[in-house]
Amino acid sequence: MCSGLEWTVDGFDFRIRELDSDDISEVRGMVVGCLYKILFMAFKGLFVKNWRTQIVLSGLTALLLINIGYDAQYITIFVLFQTCLLGFTDAVSFYCFFAPEITTFKKEIVNADKTYLKFWISEVFEDGEWKKVGTAALHEPYQLDKCEFQTGEITSLKCVSVSRDWRSKKMGTMLLKYALSQATLMNYKAIILRVIEEQPTAVSMYKKNGFEILKVKNTACLPLLYGINVYVMARNLG
Ligand SMILES: CC(C)(COP(=O)(O)OP(=O)(O)OC[C@H]1O[C@@H](n2cnc3c(N)ncnc32)[C@H](O)[C@@H]1OP(=O)(O)O)[C@@H](O)C(=O)NCCC(=O)NCCS
Secondary structure: OOOOEEEEEOOEEEEEEEOOHHHHHHHHHHHHHHHHHHHHHHHHHHHHHHHHHHHHHHHHHHHHHHHHOOOHHHHHHHHHHHHHHHHHHHHHHHHHHHHHHHHHHHHHHOOHHHHOOEEEEEEEEEOOEEEEEEEEEEEOOOHHHOOOOOEOOEEEEEEEEEOHHHOOOOHHHHHHHHHHHHHHHOOOOEEEEEEEOOOHHHHHHHHHOOOEEEEEEEOOOOOOOOOOEEEEEEEEOO
16 A cells, blocks of 8 residues: 555556655666766757857957967867866856755765655556656755745655656656645745756646746856856745
């Protein structure tokens, strides 16, 4: 018996239940893997947003150096150096924005059953056993994200992820709705989360489920290059 939620879709049995200590190492692998994929998406997003600007800047630098009279090989080395330095600085600025969160997360996930207010896993029954395919958790919101609510009135949604093979089957929506209903039962008045714009599926899912963008933070530290937009989204409960 499972104390969470059970349902069947297309002949598959699914369930959501609370994490227990035996699940932690497998769940840690799932969530950390997902986190690194999100980081990769963000770095890819930085590249896609900035490659045109980098080409224009390289062209301008090359023209300037040609006018000054530098040799082609020095111009090439300088332009390559400039491009790498700008790209690296932009990426590091994004990483620094998330580094404290990643460090805290890696520490907390080891004791996920204690450090999170609630931690749920979703499973599918396949080949005679329950396989873990998704996660969602509630946590105390970081100071940075608190808004007009008092501590204890607002909770933070974390670790929402579904394994790639099981996406687009409403598992994410089920986890989200379940987390919202449980947070309401726990008497929270609002729920907050952070998501980067490079996760359009997640942003769309949150919007469809009543979340609105409260703040947009941009990780850019250089005026010429774009950073990543981090959305702080929230919705009222109850
Ligand atoms: C975000 C995530 C949890 C969604 O899980 P999922 O099980 O695929 O979601 P659902 O099937 O419930 O779909 C939810 C909504 O996402 C969008 N969506 C789902 N699959 C999509 C696809 N292939 N393309 C575009 N949008 C899609 C739709 O808006 C959908 O709602 P709709 O079917 O009512 O139109 C999953 O994609 C994931 O794990 N992503 C990586 C981790 C992540 O981004 N987590 C969020 C961190 S804050």
